Amino acid sequence: MRIFVTGASGWIGSAVVTELIDAGHQVVGLARSDASAAALTAAGVQAVRGTLDDLDVLREAAGASDAVIHLAFKHDIGFTGDYQGAAEADRRAVDTFGDTLAGTDHPFVVASGLAGFKPGHLATERDMPTIDGSPLSIRMATEQAVLALASRGVRSSVVRVSPTCHGEGDHGFMAALVAIARAKGVSAHIGDGANRWPAVHRLDAARLFRLAVEKAPAGSVLHGVAEEGIPIRDIAEVIGHHLDVPVTTVTPETASEHFAWLGPFLDLDVSASNTLTRELLDWRPTHPGLLEDLNRGHYFHAPSSVTPAETTSDQFPVRVFGGPTALFEYGGLRFLTDPTFDAPGDYPAPGGSVLTKTAPSAGSPAELGLVDVVLLSHEHADHLDRSGRALLADVPLTLTTPDGGKRLGDKARGLADWESVELDRPGGGTVTVTGVPAVHGPGPREEVEAFSGQVVGFVLTGDGLPTVYVSGDNASLDAVRETADRFGPVDTAVLFAGAPRFEGLFDGAPLVLDSATAAEATRILGARRVVPVHYDSWAHITEGRDALQAAFTAAGLADRLDWGHLG
Structure with a gap:
């Protein structure tokens, strides 16, 4: 298949691209910059310049493809104060793809999340998140719009990706937690740290997206979850051990001060099952779990910077x-x-x-x-x-x-x-x-x-x-x-x-x-x-x-x- 992928040069997207090419698919990727376009070209991808706001570009690329995998999200604004703006841009892109693909029976796979479920409840693929009008629920409403495309002749499916999609080279939530602990001199969790996050290795997630585009039935909900829920306290303890800093707690009231933009997300309690996903697509996560991955040490390599001893003529x-x-x-x-x-x-x-x-x-x-x-x-x-x-x-x-x-x-x-x-x-x-x-x-x-x-x-x-x-x-x-x-x-x-x-x-x-x-x-x-x-x-x-x-x-x-x- 000729598959158009948004977010193709991102953390998950670059792994999905490799998975698709190795399976014999032709990949076209959306590139926001010359650097992204060059990276995609080097990986064997046909690059299309544009952003999620370029709806005509999205429409044309989707119309010329056999399938669409939508991974892009405006994380740069979404996780630094304007989640609503990012979610609304995502919805516009999804609606554009849906209108373009209607009546084609082409696969349309969209990345979603696992927020919006009742704390303490093990969410399954059959559960639907609460839509309450909050910025976070805008993305949940987009998920439901994707599933509704099945009635319009689109083989649509949603992959709810774990909050942490980890692996060597990860620069997401886990890397941010490590950076904050290093900067603050303590590894913290909120309250007693018993709240949980599901986790999945990046390469396991990439394989799930390939299986989804190849054979997921229309209207499928899939869980990109390898581990149902890991207490945040356990994560903080591993980080504290590797950085040799104390593990401490912060109150919910001071979480945003300590964790900045990450605070509201770190306070979520989410757990989710993957049983139905495994049965439907015969997906079997095989890569290391989160704590094992953290203990491998690659998250804790000290960040380098230019020092006087390293200064060259180009780095005055x-x-x-x-x-x-x-x-x-x-x-x-x-x-x-x-x-x-x-x-x-x-x-x-x-x-x-x-x-x-x-x-x-x-x-x-x-x-x-x-x-x-x-x-x-x-x-x-x-x-x-x-x-x-x-x-x-x-x-x-x-x-x-x-x-x-x-x-x-x-x-x-x-x-x-x-x-x-x-x-x-x-x-x-x-x-x-x-x-x-x-x-x-x-x-x-x-x-x-x-x-x-x-x-x-x-x-x-x-x-x-x-x-x-x-x-x-x-x-x-x-x-x-x-x-x-x-x-x-x-x-x-x-x-x-x-x-x-x-x-x-x-x-x-x-x-x-x-x-x-x-x-x-x-x-x-x-x-x-x-x-x-x-x-x-x-x-x-x-x-x-x-x-x-x-x-x-x-x-x-x-x-x-x-x-x-x-x-």
Whole structure:
């Protein structure tokens, strides 16, 4: 069969692709980025560029295929605050597939979950989850819509995948728990930790998806479950043992503070049977169980990062001072980002609001030495404070937004999107600095700029030099994709993160990349190294270093992180 797979380059999807190809099927995979497309092509898959929002792309690919396996889900937003948005996007994609496949009798297999069942009840394939209008139940309603397609001439089936689909290379829930325990110095569970999660090995799950697309009857519910339920306390104890940290408990009230986005999920009590699935498809899980897999040790390899001893000419040192301020030398010139050195306290912001600085900078202007160029993304008080403005008078050149270039005097130059300036290097040659798009909030750029003003990012290039991206206060992955299309892959990305939010502005959505989208930006850019900034020192920052570390670990990108040299 010619099978169209969404999420084909993901954790489960890449295993499903291998399983299908080994069984003689032709696979077409949805690819969100050039990197994903390249990975799929290398695996023998025909790549189709697009996202779950590109409904015409989904419709065309499904119509040209003999079967569809839908694995993709917007985990980057779903597990970092907007589960409803992710679930609604999933439903639109499913409805598009259903309309396309109606009357064909083609297989349509959809990944679902095991949430929504009564705690303490062993869920079977015959049980239907509770639909109560909550964001989580939106996905459960999508499952029922898939099953209803059987009456429209679609051989539809649902695979309810265990909350943890584990294996070597896993960057999901288990990897996030390990990262949190490492960062916090304790391995925690919620309450007495008796609540349970089912588990399945990734390779066993992949085989189930193949069997489903090949022979599951229309309207089938299948359980991707190898182990019915493992107490979270047992998982915490194994993690504590391997990291040599204490095992402790947190209350349900403090779970979100300790586990961040993972807290609500970790508090679920879910157990499920696979008896009917095994009987229907003769599926037999054969790979290690979760605790055995954890005890094999691969989850506990310490994340690497660039250190001074490992620094190469392509990985130059970056000094960080807190907030958005960083200093680095590139091509013999010294660049400073968004200078902020004022003391902690309250500072006025546009619209009569107040920005509160919570920590002192890790240095002062007097300790910087010579600065050749300031890269100023914009002029808000948390990016250019009074000390920073005074510093500009002593710097030969400030590159900033087009509006900022008009306001800041003769030493400032504004850069529009893709506009470049050539800077002479000591000893000959030039460094090129190009202005690149940045959007300081969610939504269309022109609408965001009406509230937040202009923001600019920068790309630095030069003969024999690495490519450097400085994002500025950007919340748009589309802007990152535009930059990656012209300059990727990049060697170093100085990513502004921290998910700053303000009540009443854009419904509280992040104005800059959150931790998950920073990890996705890294993947889009193909960045060899990421130096995060703008994740501390201000009260409106909502995600700090721990959240970034957990998100990059979950995305399999922890080895890209370089926290810089303080001060």
